Amino acid sequence: MTQKIIELKNVSKSFGNDKVLHNINLDISNGEFLTLLGPSGCGKTTILRLIAGFENPSDGEIFLNGEKINAIPANKRNVCTVFQNYALFPHMNVFDNVAFGLRIKNLNAEEIKTKVDAVLKMVKLENFAQRKPHQLSGGQQQRVAIARAVVNDPLVLVLDEPLSALDYKLRKDMQIELKELQRRLGITFIFVTHDQEEALSMSDRIVILNNGNIEQIGSPQQIYEMPQSLFVAQFIGEANVLTGHIEEVQDDFIKVQIAQSCYQFHYTHSKLQKNDKVNVILRPEDLQIYLDNAEKTHCLSGKITNIVYKGATVDLRVALENDNVVTISEFFDDSRHQKFVVNQTIQIGWADGVEVILHDT
């Protein structure tokens, strides 16, 4: 792809004896929308603060545009931050907030006015320039925070859960606006969120973090469809995990023993060997229910324990013979789903190739 704007090389961070980041290696390309995703306390904020310059790495190197920036303080880095609670200056109006960075750079008043007006227009706040932060709604404050950052033409914009304080509807709108803004500006966005749907829908690439380690980096589709670890599979979306072991390895397929049955999968990677323990990951929407008893290659039988109507879809919880419970998600179809009742025994199957087989470590 294009040139690297930020590189983290073997970056570690400790607070006292508490090591919160372990050897992080991460390249961020110019102009991309990168999201850091992971459970609370996994180190997302810490990575952002390292990039923005509020923390120093305990170990490793950080590069911005090819230049090592470990020792450069936040106020000298061309990286701007949008804080989670916005951190707008309460004593300044919107205009002055946005103009702050430009005034620090000693730009002349005219230039400042042109730039600030342009940015305020871009975030649709041109009529609010004279208001104080406390006279704005949450969404408006959010946009001031973004305007205040982008007006400085940063190379990288860093956003720590910028949408988490907004209500559901507003958050959806802002997601679209933010994405559009990023495309228009062409600035690299490094974005932190708790919301996996947000991450999937907005990002060019997603970094999944767990306990200060990178679990996987990839496009939303890669992350969702080809999780490289059980953690990623279970963290993103819902995953049915079937445990078993390898019965047989051939050139283009393997056989896996799950409970009492043996299943054959296309598999061409060479990593797996006979008797390895594996997890077979299946997304709920990839599972299907077979009403007839016709023999299929992948077929499990189980009892329906619960049926949850969700509007467009319906979730069925099914207890398998080996006590595993799986969830099946289907588009709701009245005539079809009327036939299902709790405690009914059904057959479940899936199309060839939708499964992900992970070595159980």
Add this chain to the structure above:
Amino acid sequence: MTPSKANWLKKASITTISLWLAIFVFIPTLLVIATSFLRVGENNFVIFSFTLDNYQKILDPVFFHVFFASCYLALITTFVCLLIGYPFAYLLTQFSPNIRRILLLLVIIPFWTSSLIRIYAIKILLLQIERSLRFFYPDVSILYTEMAVLIGLIYTMLPFMILPLFSTMEKLDRRLIEAAQDLGATPRQTFMRIILPLTIPGIIAGSMLVFLPVLGLFYVTDLLGGAKNIVIGNLIKNQFLVARNWPFASAASVFVIILMAMLIFVYIKSINRFGGSRHEKVQ
């Protein structure tokens, strides 16, 4: 916080305050402690030879009486202030925030007012009362008695007790009281087991703010008391400025410092024991 680049603002602020406290608090305190071990010289000056006489002198009946009486007076003042102030502060917390703010303001105004002026004011009042009472009891005397001193001290120090108590009580989580009642505690039990323990840091802070200054308030005894009613403050003042016995005055001051150290120790213990945040002074 920021990358650890040394910056002059940080250095300047920390250096200034450290030097200031060192020069005007720490060193002077050491000087006083040192002086308390010296002898008085011929010309009212100190002689640099070590002695414990000044501390022995505290035990001398004449002076011991002052120390004892003054601590006793401070103790009674503290106790009465607590007795009046505790229910008062508690009642204040029962009001809606708006009314509470006004009532609190009424406590803060005297808190900020010069205690000298307030002592003078109570002198005028006591004078009036004394005059009125003399119509009926010609022999009655209020002013220049120990009672007058006590009233004056209580009057001056009461806001210093109420404010810290109020700030601890305000922070008290009302749900704890409700929880206690919910679990079947009677009002008495709720008070003894929940409210009282949780407000102990406030009680100690208030007691400290009352007890220690009382020992030094020489103008209260000056204005309201007779010749016999004096506190350590009067003693220090006289020894230092009139008798020119610096070592003894210093020893008396060290005595107060030791009392203070003990009270601070108790306060810190109580905070660790009964939780709660460090008491913040209400302005």
Add this chain to the structure above:
Amino acid sequence: MKKFSKYLYLFVVFVFLYIPIFTLILYSFNKSTYSVAWKGWTWSWYTKLLANDSLIETAIHSLILAATSSTLATIIGTLTAIAIFRYRFFGKKLLSGLIYIVMMSPDIVMAISLLVLFLLIKIELGFWTLLLSHITFCLPFVIITLQARLSQLNKHLIEAAEDLGANEYQTLRYVLVPVLFPAIAAGWLLSFTLSMDDVIISFFVTGPQFEILPLKIYSLVRLGVKPEVNALCTIMFIFTFFVVMVSQFLIKEK
């Protein structure tokens, strides 16, 4: 009934707190010179007060002293509170603890200590010794007033300023000082009244050259009850009253 007794209790305590002050104010308008008996209304004590040049001079001394010491205490105190809030440094806990101790320590102890210091280094007692002492006892009050405000501050505000390119000084000048302004002003006012009211410490560290109001009042009230003193004390009380009002307003303002 129970409620009534609560109100009654509050009322009685407030009466106790205020009756003496009201008596004082009332008697500052009393015609009688020597007796405490009420002889009718007059303004004359106030006009006499204003004609008393030496008293006016003393008052000016006090105002100068209070303004200077509270300004310096506010500057040092503000920087200290911000440093304690922002930075990690060696001895930070000790410093915070020491500030509380200085605030708690009784005036008489500080008075003796400072006097011993001044006598030892042989500074002439007067304006300078008063100034240094007043700054010292005002400092902890300023610091604690500011700390209360800083603890409510959005922690990211400082980082936001740095992020936008501001250096230490610019962050202080354009963000922290304006945001903290109400607390800084409240701290200044508190110091100002403390300085205007202090008797004990000033009594020890003052010199004959520089007479100040609280000590003047002290020497006057020792001599007995005088209507002019009543007038003077009334003015001082009303002054404090307004200062409290202003500072409360500043603190409450968001």
